[in-house]
Amino acid sequence: MAINVVIAGPRGKMGSEAVKMVENETNFRLVACIDHKNNGRTLDTIFPDVERSIPIYDDATKCFENHKDADVLIELSVPQAGYKHTKSALEHHVRPVVGTTGFTEVQLKELDEFAQRNNMGCMIIPNFALGAVLMMKFAKMAATYFPDVDIIEKHHDQKLDAPSGTAIKTAELISENRKAKTQGHPKEEETIPGARGADLDGIKLHSVRLPGLVAHQEVIFGSPGQTLTIKHDSMDRSSFMDGVKLCVNKVMEVKGLIYGLDTIL
Numbered sequence: 001m002a003i004n005v006v007i008a009g010p011r012g013k014m015g016s017e018a019v020k021m022v023e024n025e026t027n028f029r030l031v032a033c034i035d036h037k038n039n040g041r042t043l044d045t046i047f048p049d050v051e052r053s054i055p056i057y058d059d060a061t062k063c064f065e066n067h068k069d070a071d072v073l074i075e076l077s078v079p080q081a082g083y084k085h086t087k088s089a090l091e092h093h094v095r096p097v098v099g100t101t102g103f104t105e106v107q108l109k110e111l112d113e114f115a116q117r118n119n120m121g122c123m124i125i126p127n128f129a130l131g132a133v134l135m136m137k138f139a140k141m142a143a144t145y146f147p148d149v150d151i152i153e154k155h156h157d158q159k160l161d162a163p164s165g166t167a168i169k170t171a172e173l174i175s176e177n178r179k180a181k182t183q184g185h186p187k188e189e190e191t192i193p194g195a196r197g198a199d200l201d202g203i204k205l206h207s208v209r210l211p212g213l214v215a216h217q218e219v220i221f222g223s224p225g226q227t228l229t230i231k232h233d234s235m236d237r238s239s240f241m242d243g244v245k246l247c248v249n250k251v252m253e254v255k256g257l258i259y260g261l262d263t264i265l
């Protein structure tokens with residue numbers, strides 16, 4: 001049986017890739033989209049290659065009430081709206097696969113509780129690229145031996161959130177294996193605030209935003225006489241689509257919140 005999919009943010013850089021992916025997958029069926037600017041239009045008026053009339057809603061609740069057959073929401077819009085779409089999906093028994101980053105800790109906790117209470121699958125995936133997931137796993141492994149580590153993430157200059165969801169998730173995974181320590185000189189001072197980056201559990205996160213970049217991250221470990229760099233680059237957003245596909249299938253089977261692809265790979 002086909003999995004009926006709703007996409008939020010279909011005109012975006014990721015959303016438009018997801019529309020192509022879902023349309024090309026024989027066991028997925030795109031049933032509706034959520035887009036704050038195109039209520040009442042159909043997707044073919046935006047993407048002429050889409051042959052069927054797929055309705056667009058500006059409101060997630062309206063969308064899910066009109067599409068009781070929807071199984072999965074692929075959420076790829078912006079943090080505030082994305083959170084509302086995700087909550088509304090869960091309220092309507094639609095399983096969310098969320099790529100949107102920038103949710104607060106409180107929002108993540110609330111979605112987790114909601115998904116558990118309703119015994120429903122919900123996947124929040126900071127990075128769908130399989131190479132990025134491996135980078136995170138390798139960084140977690142290395143942290144057992146190298147407690148000194150900085151993370152440099154580099155993205156296109158249209159990105160809304162900093163640090164990236166990937167950098168946050170990487171630091172969280174590293175923290176699971178890293179012996180707690182304060183890095184750098186105990187007396188170091190920032191002469192310009194922010195010079196040493198953001199701090200997550202004592203790990204420094206540095207965010208670069210430049211036109212020309214897509215999505216890149218380096219995790220640099222240091223110890224006397226050596227450094228180890230684990231690096232991943234997404235040169236194209238097609239790199240994320242295998243992960244999205246995997247999650248749409250997987251979210252149909254799991255219960256409760258899954259945060260990050262590392263837990264299921």
Ligand SMILES: NC(=O)C1=CN([C@@H]2O[C@H](COP(=O)(O)OP(=O)(O)OC[C@H]3O[C@@H](n4cnc5c(N)ncnc54)[C@H](OP(=O)(O)O)[C@@H]3O)[C@@H](O)[C@H]2O)C=CC1
Pocket residue numbers: 008009010011012013014015034035036037076077078079081098099100101102125126127128129158240
């Ligand atoms: N998990 C992963 O692997 C990846 C995650 N991301 C994340 O995915 C999200 C989208 O990224 P990207 O595609 O690059 O961003 P874009 O800005 O290209 O796309 C976002 C889209 O969402 C639309 N949008 C804005 N507000 C709403 C709303 N209220 N309802 C519906 N749609 C809305 C925007 O429309 P308009 O511009 O007209 O306002 C735009 O079309 C980001 O949070 C990003 O961090 C990105 C890449 C990979």
Ligand SMILES: O=C(O)C1=N[C@H](C(=O)O)C[C@H](O)C1
Pocket residue numbers: 101126127128155156159163164165166167214215216
């Ligand atoms: O906004 C992006 O582009 C990306 N966002 C995600 C993040 O915040 O980690 C994933 C990837 O890095 C691309």
